[in-house]
Amino acid sequence: MSELPTTAVAPVVGAAVGDYVQILKPRVMSLVVFTGVVGLVLAPGHLHPFLAAVAILCIAIGAGASGAINMWYDRDIDRVMRRTASRPLPAGRMEPGEALGFGCVLAVGSVAVMGVAVNWVAAELLALTISFYVFVYTMWLKRRTPQNIVIGGAAGALPPLIGWAAVTGDVGWGGIALFAIIFFWTPPHFWALSLYKADEYAKAGIPMLPVVAGARETKKQMLLYTLVLWPVTAAPWLLGVAGPLYAVGAGSLSLMFTVSALRVWRDNTDRSARQMFAFSLAYLFLIFMFLLVDHGIGGGR
């Protein structure tokens, strides 16, 4: 009788409900939802409040689906980086196929519900957002070029345009202005993070700008992007989407963002980069908050 190797059968515990929530990247989702709401509120026209809520739900679920598929694809590099090692896939709490299947079902479901409930322009933009994040950013650019987050940032910038299209049924200049704000905000935001996480990105083989071009070049690029944000954030006011309150608020915030980038330029430690990363989150939130408040008091034309 041949002796078979004895293997202990590990009990199949499986992923908890919280793990499914975690792979939707809820923190990213909250910013996506907020910018989507602003796009929806600022758009000219009227959408039934229930349909508006459904549109926001679809944007949130679509963003979550992108996050889940991203975590499925990036599970190898997530294991290497300390920041991401405790995620459900690299920690071994979830099977890769579960994450992929969950992400695909949510992606298709969110686009379908958006199309049926709201309109197909918004649904197409949502499908474009998910596809761009998964195929263009995650699978194509992220591991190949230091411009990964510059081009890939378009995916994160689309939610206010989806909100806008949910109301109007088309892509207006106001929506494009909101898209541009997030698009040009993304590089200095992520490069601030990658400045003090450069070692981890290098270890994972991700060609972030500080890894490839060095800290000095990254700081220069960050400063340039904060300067570009001056006219870009003024666009909603120039287009008549927002009024003077927003213009003053956005101008002040952009000045502070540029000052923050100047501090990073002069500082050789991580401290100012960490501060700029934290401020960049507040910057985007406050810019969109100014748009909301200004709209509330009837600031736009």
Added chain:
Amino acid sequence: MADDADGRSKGQSRIRARNRALLFVLLGLVALFYALTIVRMGGH
């Protein structure tokens, strides 16, 4: 032995929690489509 039993009971409670979550999601979808139908047909 005790570890195996612990793992099995932990696994079963997670499966139960997942099933409950799925039930709520499905009920939520039914309610969503019901409300959507009412709202979309309300204008006609």
